[in-house]
Amino acid sequence: MTDGSSEQPKMTAGLDIGDKYSYLCLVDQHSGEVIEEGRLRTTPEAFLRRFASETPMRIAIEAGTHSPWASRVLEECGHEVLVANARKLRIIYANKRKTDEIDAENLARLARVDPKLLYPLKHRGEESQTHMAIIRSREALVNTRTQLVNHVRGAVKSFGARLPKCPARSFHNKAPEHVPEALMVALGPVLEQIGSLTQRIREYDRELQEISKERYPETDLLRQVEGIGPLTALTFVLTLEDPHRFEKSRSVGAYLGLVPASDQSGDKDPQKRIFKEGDEMLSVSSW
Numbered sequence: 001m002t003d004g005s006s007e008q009p010k011m012t013a014g015l016d017i018g019d020k021y022s023y024l025c026l027v028d029q030h031s032g033e034v035i036e037e038g039r040l041r042t043t044p045e046a047f048l049r050r051f052a053s054e055t056p057m058r059i060a061i062e063a064g065t066h067s068p069w070a071s072r073v074l075e076e077c078g079h080e081v082l083v084a085n086a087r088k089l090r091i092i093y094a095n096k097r098k099t100d101e102i103d104a105e106n107l108a109r110l111a112r113v114d115p116k117l118l119y120p121l122k123h124r125g126e127e128s129q130t131h132m133a134i135i136r137s138r139e140a141l142v143n144t145r146t147q148l149v150n151h152v153r154g155a156v157k158s159f160g161a162r163l164p165k166c167p168a169r170s171f172h173n174k175a176p177e178h179v180p181e182a183l184m185v186a187l188g189p190v191l192e193q194i195g196s197l198t199q200r201i202r203e204y205d206r207e208l209q210e211i212s213k214e215r216y217p218e219t220d221l222l223r224q225v226e227g228i229g230p231l232t233a234l235t236f237v238l239t240l241e242d243p244h245r246f247e248k249s250r251s252v253g254a255y256l257g258l259v260p261a262s263d264q265s266g267d268k269d270p271q272k273r274i275f276k277e278g279d280e281m282l283s284v285s286s287w
């Protein structure tokens with residue numbers, strides 16, 4: 001419960017969140033009987049109308065596009081929210097009779113029996129989510145610029161020429177003089193777009209540096225490690241958000257997916273590779 005009470009809720013809810021509608025299943029915590037089933041619109045207003053006046057309950061949802069705001073709204077209504085790790089819920093995805101209604105009931109029953117079966121996740125706060133969105137937007141522009149640079153290089157090669165090696169940030173300045181004249185009509189606008197993307201990426205870089213300086217001074221300590229730049233440091237801090245929630249430092253590696261996979265059976269315990277199931281943004285290059 002959000003108020004720290006140890007009292008068990010009388011009902012457990014499973015909420016299968018869809019893009020437009022979400023399906024709800026309420027299960028009695030003691031008897032396991034389904035008390036209510038239905039659907040509601042996937043909007044903060046609809047969630048508030050349905051859950052604000054409800055007796056505090058345990059609500060299970062799956063991690064997804066809508067789960068960050070949904071979990072915050074439900075918690076503000078006084079409910080205990082379990083955000084299930086979708087990768088771990090084979091009982092749902094392996095079900096041959098898979099519907100939104102069945103998924104909602106399965107979530108409710110798993111939360112009722114043992115919340116650990118959901119491998120619950122903790123969403124970052126709204127501010128951290130906002131700052132991480134800037135990092136992800138920057139990464140999207142970087143990926144787009146890479147695709148355009150590769151397109152230009154491939155087109156030039158098809159005319160028997162080659163472009164010199166240079167950083168992506170200066171590509172739009174150095175490439176034009178080496179592009180065959182016959183291709184400039186086709187590639188000129190692309191080069192202009194690459195330049196525009198580079199400018200926007202620089203603006204994101206300045207914005208993120210300012211955010212790190214004003215809101216996350218601990219990034220300065222991380223940058224003392226060789227190879228760690230401002231972007232990687234900020235991404236690490238935003239991913240962990242609250243380091244005090246980890247009892248041991250080694251738990252951080254497991255949280256980020258940086259631990260070996262295991263397949264122990266009997267006397268066999270083979271050493272396997274790191275399974276890398278953490279936040280993919282931590283693999284971005286440092287500045």
